[in-house]
Amino acid sequence: MDFLIFQVPMLTVQAVLDGLLLGILFALIAYGMALQWGVMNIINIAQGDLVILGGYIAYFMYLYGIHPAWGVIVSPIIMYFVGVIIYKLVINKVVDRDLFISILATFGISILFMQLMNFAFGADVVLANSGYGTTMLFDNSVTLPNSKIFSAFISILFAIGLVIYMKKSKLGRAIRATAQNARAAKILGVDTEKVYAATFGINAALCGVAGALISITFTIHPYMGLPYTIRSFMIVIVAGLGNLPGVAMSGMGLGVFEEFADYILGTEFRIGSVFLLLVLILVYRRFKLSKKREYLK
Amino acid sequence: MNKNIILYAAILIFGIAAPFVFPAFKVQLSILCILIILAITWNVQGGEMGYNTFGNILFYGLGMYLCASVQVGMFFPLAEWTEGGGEKTFVHTPAQFFQGFAVGLAVAAIVPAIVAGLIDYSILGLRGHYFAICTLGLGVAAGEISGGIEIIGAGQGFTTPPFPKVGSLEARGEFFYFCSFAVLIFTFLAVKAIYSTRFKLVLNAIRDNEDKAEAMGIQTMKYKIIGWMISAFFCGLAGGIMGGLVGYIDSTDVAFDGREMGVFMVLMAILGGKGTLWGPVIGATVFHIFKEGFWTFFLGWQYVALGVLIVVIVIYFPEGIMGWLREKYPERFGEVVDEADRKAQVELK
Numbered sequence: 086m087d088f089l090i091f092q093v094p095m096l097t098v099q100a101v102l103d104g105l106l107l108g109i110l111f112a113l114i115a116y117g118m119a120l121q122w123g124v125m126n127i128i129n130i131a132q133g134d135l136v137i138l139g140g141y142i143a144y145f146m147y148l149y150g151i152h153p154a155w156g157v158i159v160s161p162i163i164m165y166f167v168g169v170i171i172y173k174l175v176i177n178k179v180v181d182r183d184l185f186i187s188i189l190a191t192f193g194i195s196i197l198f199m200q201l202m203n204f205a206f207g208a209d210v211v212l213a214n215s216g217y218g219t220t221m222l223f224d225n226s227v228t229l230p231n232s233k234i235f236s237a238f239i240s241i242l243f244a245i246g247l248v249i250y251m252k253k254s255k256l257g258r259a260i261r262a263t264a265q266n267a268r269a270a271k272i273l274g275v276d277t278e279k280v281y282a283a284t285f286g287i288n289a290a291l292c293g294v295a296g297a298l299i300s301i302t303f304t305i306h307p308y309m310g311l312p313y314t315i316r317s318f319m320i321v322i323v324a325g326l327g328n329l330p331g332v333a334m335s336g337m338g339l340g341v342f343e344e345f346a347d348y349i350l351g352t353e354f355r356i357g358s359v360f361l362l363l364v365l366i367l368v369y370r371r372f373k374l375s376k377k378r379e380y381l382k
Numbered sequence: 383m384n385k386n387i388i389l390y391a392a393i394l395i396f397g398i399a400a401p402f403v404f405p406a407f408k409v410q411l412s413i414l415c416i417l418i419i420l421a422i423t424w425n426v427q428g429g430e431m432g433y434n435t436f437g438n439i440l441f442y443g444l445g446m447y448l449c450a451s452v453q454v455g456m457f458f459p460l461a462e463w464t465e466g467g468g469e470k471t472f473v474h475t476p477a478q479f480f481q482g483f484a485v486g487l488a489v490a491a492i493v494p495a496i497v498a499g500l501i502d503y504s505i506l507g508l509r510g511h512y513f514a515i516c517t518l519g520l521g522v523a524a525g526e527i528s529g530g531i532e533i534i535g536a537g538q539g540f541t542t543p544p545f546p547k548v549g550s551l552e553a554r555g556e557f558f559y560f561c562s563f564a565v566l567i568f569t570f571l572a573v574k575a576i577y578s579t580r581f582k583l584v585l586n587a588i589r590d591n592e593d594k595a596e597a598m599g600i601q602t603m604k605y606k607i608i609g610w611m612i613s614a615f616f617c618g619l620a621g622g623i624m625g626g627l628v629g630y631i632d633s634t635d636v637a638f639d640g641r642e643m644g645v646f647m648v649l650m651a652i653l654g655g656k657g658t659l660w661g662p663v664i665g666a667t668v669f670h671i672f673k674e675g676f677w678t679f680f681l682g683w684q685y686v687a688l689g690v691l692i693v694v695i696v697i698y699f700p701e702g703i704m705g706w707l708r709e710k711y712p713e714r715f716g717e718v719v720d721e722a723d724r725k726a727q728v729e730l731k
Contacts, residue, residue, distance in 0.1 A: 357529075368504040
């Protein structure tokens with residue numbers, strides 16, 4: 086076997102850098118998932134489709150001559166309302182029910198979104214060209230598109246902003262209180278219904294930011310949602326709920342893993358290796374816990 | 383009891399006569415049989431055992447690929463066949479075709495069951511939504527990986543051997559219909575027999591409270607593994623027949639089709655009523671009729687309808703048709719109803 090990556094050592098640097106920058110984006114999506122999982126105890130299979138929808142918003146701005154980087158502002162605002170509408174229509178009926186019900190219901194939303202996006206935007210792979218150019222490092226052996234650096238920077242900015250918002254603002258405190266104990270929060274006068282709607286909206290807005298950045302840096306396609314859901318789920322279970330540095334670290338780790346899988350196994354196995362890694366991580370955790378006679382639940 | 387025999391006889395007669403009475407719907411009826419098998423097998427996990435799996439599609443697709451590969455590989459080089467145009471250069475004689483298909487089906491049933499037995503110990507230790515997501519990942523991973531393997535056609539797909547003409551008789555539709563119908567009866571009787579033993583009670587105990595079941599001295603892991611192996615066995619059979627019926631295997635669109643079959647089997651079982659013997663059968667029939675009607679008249683909007691249907695069924699109809707009937711006519715299900723209690727409840731409402 087002659088792997089390109091072992092013949093050209095600089096590709097390792099390339100893969101690591103690409104992976105880190107990609108991983109920051111994953112971490113942003115996973116942060117949204119951890120938020121709603123922690124607060125509402127819901128696993129949203131449609132997470133990835135919200136990301137793609139956010140990406141299409143930026144893409145359409147690009148089509149109409151607006152610089153797609155503005156999508157980072159516009160997309161979360163639109164996606165917040167999309168999230169609130171989804172919450173009002175579907176999610177509020179599954180919040181206190183069995184988790185499998187929420188998985189299935191959001192699976193339905195995911196299929197619905199996939200097909201509606203396919204109708205509305207066509208089945209082509211598209212990207213919004215930001216025209217940022219590329220940076221060359223190490224004697225031109227490592228190429229780094231500036232859009233990737235931009236997207237990582239914006240993701241970090243949004244993540245920090247959200248952390249501060251959750252700590253300081255009234256709504257943030259209400260969200261944290263509801264996550265700790267929804268019933269007690271209700272007794273103390275928190276309108277949990279509103280908190281849930283806001284949480285889902287914020288999650289969708291984060292997906293919108295990530296989607297806009299993905300449409301600038303990579304490509305988007307109506308059926309590409311599910312891998313993003315699985316990635317964010319994986320990041321959350323590795324890091325644990327409410328562990329923000331962990332989410333960032335495991336997100337970047339996953340990004341690097343994917344880049345290496347891409348180089349070593351080949352691009353056709355990239356998505357497959359992500360899903361396989363999920364299974365392996367779950368099985369590993371199951372055996373680790375079973376030593377203590379516990380189980381993942 | 384007497385009533386049941388009449389019912390079963392009526393279904394059997396209808397099943398045997400159907401392809402001759404409705405010759406235009408032979409393929410649809412075969413697909414209906416396959417869907418019912420998948421719904422019944424899903425119900426063993428999701429309904430009776432409480433382990434909501436998205437991963438049964440893995441065994442279905444595995445069975446499909448195995449059956450076709452064995453059928454080709456027994457007589458011709460598999461790699462040359464899949465390289466393109468193999469089905470034009472190599473032609474199965476009728477004897478080879480049926481021999482290959484029979485062996486292929488046997489392999490398609492047994493190997494997935496063994497695979498299920500091997501991976502079960504690791505995966506069935508997960509519970510609740512971790513199990514659901516893990517099996518979802520397993521199904522998608524299988525599809526993605528099989529789409530990269532050259533010998534079974536990779537991305538361009540795998541054409542199963544074309545049905546041979548015996549003399550001047552062309553009976554492709556009838557052959558696959560009776561295959562699937564026979565497997566359906568086999569599955570139904572096997573599951574019915576299993577449900578009348580202690581095994582079903584154990585599965586229900588696991589669903590209701592696994593820790594307590596274990597504390598009562600039941601080796602839950604053993605029963606969970608056996609339960610999943612039974613599912614895998616019948617899923618593999620169904621997949622093998624479906625591969626021959628469709629005539630073309632694609633990794634993500636036909637075999638490991640989590641977006642369609644993988645969701646359908648869950649939906650059908652829930653629509654009919656989880657945890658009942660007849661629920662999946664009724665659910666699959668209703669679903670298939672609805673689906674075909676919708677697919678025909680609103681082509682293109684089918685996935686939109688599917689998404690809406692999932693959300694509506696899951697939110698407003700989680701008990702399914704059997705659950706609804708049970709609430710309405712509890713006497714029919716052998717429940718003793720206290721009239722006074724019932725009246726009091728009506729007044730309360």
